[in-house]
Amino acid sequence: xxxxxxxxxxxxxxxxxxxxxxxxxxxxxxxxxxxxxxxxxxxxxxxxxxxxxxxxxxxxxxxxxxxxxxxxxxxxxxxxxxxxxxxxxxxxxxxxxxxxxxxxxxxxxxxxxxxxxxxxxxxxxxxxxxxxxxxxxxxxxxxxxxxxxxxxxxxxxxxxxxxxxxxxxxxxxxx
Amino acid sequence: xxxxxxxxxxxxxxxxxxxxxxxxxxxxxxxxxxxxxxxxxxxxxxxxxxxxxxxxxxxxxxxxxxxxxxxxxxxxxxxxxxxxxxxxxxxxxxxxxxxxxxxxxxxxxxxxxxxxxxxxxxxxxxxxxxxxxxxxxxxxxxxxxxxxxxxxxxxxxxxxxxxxxxxxxxxxxxxx
Amino acid sequence: xxxxxxxxxxxxxxxxxxxxxxxxxxxxxxxxxxxxxxxxxxxxxxxxxxxxxxxxxxxxxxxxxxxxxxxxxxxxxxxxxxxxxxxxxxxxxxxxxxxxxxxxxxxxxxxxxxxxxxxxxxxxxxxxxxxxxxxxxxxxxxxxxxxxxxxxxxxxxxxxxxxxxxxxxxxxxxxxxxxxxxxxxxxxxxxxxxxx
Numbered sequence: 001x002x003x004x005x006x007x008x009x010x011x012x013x014x015x016x017x018x019x020x021x022x023x024x025x026x027x028x029x030x031x032x033x034x035x036x037x038x039x040x041x042x043x044x045x046x047x048x049x050x051x052x053x054x055x056x057x058x059x060x061x062x063x064x065x066x067x068x069x070x071x072x073x074x075x076x077x078x079x080x081x082x083x084x085x086x087x088x089x090x091x092x093x094x095x096x097x098x099x100x101x102x103x104x105x106x107x108x109x110x111x112x113x114x115x116x117x118x119x120x121x122x123x124x125x126x127x128x129x130x131x132x133x134x135x136x137x138x139x140x141x142x143x144x145x146x147x148x149x150x151x152x153x154x155x156x157x158x159x160x161x162x163x164x165x166x167x168x169x170x171x172x173x174x175x
Numbered sequence: 176x177x178x179x180x181x182x183x184x185x186x187x188x189x190x191x192x193x194x195x196x197x198x199x200x201x202x203x204x205x206x207x208x209x210x211x212x213x214x215x216x217x218x219x220x221x222x223x224x225x226x227x228x229x230x231x232x233x234x235x236x237x238x239x240x241x242x243x244x245x246x247x248x249x250x251x252x253x254x255x256x257x258x259x260x261x262x263x264x265x266x267x268x269x270x271x272x273x274x275x276x277x278x279x280x281x282x283x284x285x286x287x288x289x290x291x292x293x294x295x296x297x298x299x300x301x302x303x304x305x306x307x308x309x310x311x312x313x314x315x316x317x318x319x320x321x322x323x324x325x326x327x328x329x330x331x332x333x334x335x336x337x338x339x340x341x342x343x344x345x346x347x348x349x350x351x
Numbered sequence: 352x353x354x355x356x357x358x359x360x361x362x363x364x365x366x367x368x369x370x371x372x373x374x375x376x377x378x379x380x381x382x383x384x385x386x387x388x389x390x391x392x393x394x395x396x397x398x399x400x401x402x403x404x405x406x407x408x409x410x411x412x413x414x415x416x417x418x419x420x421x422x423x424x425x426x427x428x429x430x431x432x433x434x435x436x437x438x439x440x441x442x443x444x445x446x447x448x449x450x451x452x453x454x455x456x457x458x459x460x461x462x463x464x465x466x467x468x469x470x471x472x473x474x475x476x477x478x479x480x481x482x483x484x485x486x487x488x489x490x491x492x493x494x495x496x497x498x499x500x501x502x503x504x505x506x507x508x509x510x511x512x513x514x515x516x517x518x519x520x521x522x523x524x525x526x527x528x529x530x531x532x533x534x535x536x537x538x539x540x541x542x543x544x545x546x547x
Contacts, residue, residue: 028435029467037467052434052470053406055259076464078403081262082232082435084301085255088294112530113382113403116265120304124261127300129293201417224417226446228410229438236407236436240379240414243399243536245544248414266404270532 009167010035012142013100017046017072020149022098024049024064024071026057032102032168033074054079058086062095070153072098077105077121077162078114087128090158097158098149099130107165118165125160136164179316186344187213189319190277191220194249197326199223199275201241201248203234209279209345210251231256235263239272247330250276254283254298254339255291264305267335274307274335275326284313284342285349295342302337313341356493362456362518366427367392369454369502376506377415377543381408381428383463385456389427390528396542399535400528406436409453413443416451416510419543423450425505430457430471430515437480443511444485452505452512453481458520466520481513492516 014036017025025040026049027033040048051057054075061071075083080101090097104111105118125132131151135144141163148159177184190213194202202217202225204210218225228234234250241248252260257278267274281288282295302309308328312321318340325336342349366388370378378398380386386400399415401408412426433455443451459472471477478489488508492498492515501514529535540546 029461029464031464034465034467050468050470052437078262078265078405081265081305082259082406084261084297085258085294088255088258088292088297089290091293092290111402113265113269113401113532116268116306117262117403120261120265120306123304124301127297127304128258129297201414203414224446226413226417226442229441232406233410233436233439233442236404236410236439237414237417239404239407240411240416241418242414243411243539243543244377244415244418245540246414246418263404263407266401266407266532269403270536272532272536 009138009141010039013145014039016142016146016149020146020153021070022072023047023069024061025074026051026060026071027074028054028057028076028079030074030076030102032076032163033100036074054082055086058083058090058097061097062090062093065095070096072100074100077101077103078117080121080125081117084124084128087130087158091129094156096152096156098152099160100145101160101162102168103162103165109165122162130158130160132160132162134162134164136166138167141167185212186315186318187216190322191216193319193323193326195220195222197330198247199249200246201226201237202251203228203237203248204251205231205253205256207251207253207279208347209253209340209342210277213277214251231259232263235260235267235274238274239266239270242272250274252276252278254278254280255294257298257301258294261301261305264307264335268306271333273329273333275329276337277322278337278339279345279347280339280342281348285346286342288348291348299339307335307337309337309339311339311341313343315344318344358493358517358519360492360494360498360516360518361521362388362458363391363523365456365498365516365518368498369427369505375422377419377422377424379408379412379415379424379426381426381432383429383432384458384523385427385429386528387523387526388456391526394528396538398528399539402530405432408432409436409439409443412451412453413446413448416448417446420450423452423506426451426453428453428455429462430455430459430477431461431469433477434470434475440481440484440486440513444481448511449509451510453514454505455515456518457515458518460520478513478515486511486513489513490515
């Protein structure tokens with residue numbers, strides 16, 4: 001049941017990204033983004049960019065915008081902790097930036113090392129000048145991403161959609 | 176030692192002496208103008224190992240390793256570098272590993288490079304979000320005592336602490 | 352670009368082999384599978400397991416190696432984790448720590464997030480990157496014979512040493528070591544230094 005929900009919202013989010021004319025999707029893989037990444041790779045138009053570290057994604061998408069293309073950055077909340085300096089460039093130059101962040105360390109988290117960054121994500125993004133939209137209901141994700149994309153590409157801002165850990169589910173170690 | 180009243184006094188000489196006194200053995204850094212004099216003293220000091228990093232988060236990890244091995248270290252960075260460390264700092268938080276860092280500010284006072292301003296302005300909030308205790312100092316004569324207090328908090332009370340040294344002191348980036 | 356050869360080594364067997372005669376080796380493991388692999392051999396107080404701080408394993412090893420020059424330090428980590436901190440190879444190479452060795456368990460996958468391909472699946476050669484950074488001793492291992500040659504290098508060759516061991520991407524049983532950060536830190540230091 002939970003898996004069906006996950007794929008559904010990914011499909012809807014992908015449609016939204018296509019409609020917003022996103023042509024580059026940069027990512028460090030996260031379980032929550034698996035479907036979205038697969039769809040990006042399979043798509044004929046979208047260029048998927050696999051990063052070694054999330055800050056590369058901020059730079060790539062800034063370059064994409066310079067070249068006339070809209071993009072999205074997919075990452076886990078811990079990755080947000082790697083982008084803060086690079087965000088200074090997007091901030092300074094008023095580059096649009098759309099980030100989809102799957103949350104850890106906040107709902108049923110099993111790994112204590114995820115908790116500090118999970119708890120710090122929202123605050124640190126806002127301190128960096130990023131507008132944050134939180135979403136915890138699968139049915140609301142697509143419309144939130146649509147709104148965020150508008151704010152980013154037409155409003156010219158850095159926007160992050162935080163997809164709650166409640167949505168993605170937590171790993172079951174008892175298998 | 177040169178007295179504070181002397182024209183040639185620089186806070187780096189007192190801080191370097193303090194480092195020796197408290198047994199700092201590893202100095203990790205990405206070079207910065209504001210910390211250059213301190214760095215030169217540490218690099219010249221054979222009792223310390225100075226490690227040049229390709230990016231600041233390496234230094235956070237290195238400080239963890241040093242502590243595991245029984246040595247004290249210090250991380251020297253510019254404010255921009257703080258933005259590279261936020262995820263790695265969660266390891267210090269989770270494991271309660273001491274961290275002493277000196278952060279030289281840009282984008283804060285008389286800055287002439289606009290691109291430095293966003294990260295300069297978010298340095299302290301970002302550190303605090305990462306649960307690093309911040310001591311901001313904007314008078315040169317107060318730097319040594321602040322570093323001393325920070326070192327106690329770090330190594331005796333097992334915390335992550337950043338001494339944020341104002342651009343007002345270093346004057347970096349405010350010419351041209 | 353790295354030549355494509357068949358990958359057949361089982362990661363658990365590789366790690367069991369590497370740690371078989373570990374003596375008083377100090378071990379730092381990168382997050383995810385390398386941590387489970389080490390735990391599958393034994394939970395040893397000379398192990399510091401990273402459950403986070405992706406990209407930080409090698410530099411944690413460096414700090415430890417510099418602090419304990421008389422002890423051999425091994426970092427065992429994955430290709431994805433190494434890539435996230437790949438600049439660290441330059442940092443380490445410049446410091447020339449003779450007691451530090453790095454072993455990569457390279458399954459060419461991000462194991463904790465759905466087995467997505469990493470850059471090594473697409474030809475990125477980590478041993479070549481280490482060599483380019485200045486490591487004098489590097490090796491890429493594909494089979495048991497090559498592993499047999501490489502293991503003594505991890506323990507005895509003056510460092511820094513870099514060995515990239517290609518392993519299959521097969522699922523392995525989850526074996527979890529302690530995860531509590533302060534506990535791991537305390538027991539490592541107590542065991543090593545006699546104090547926390």
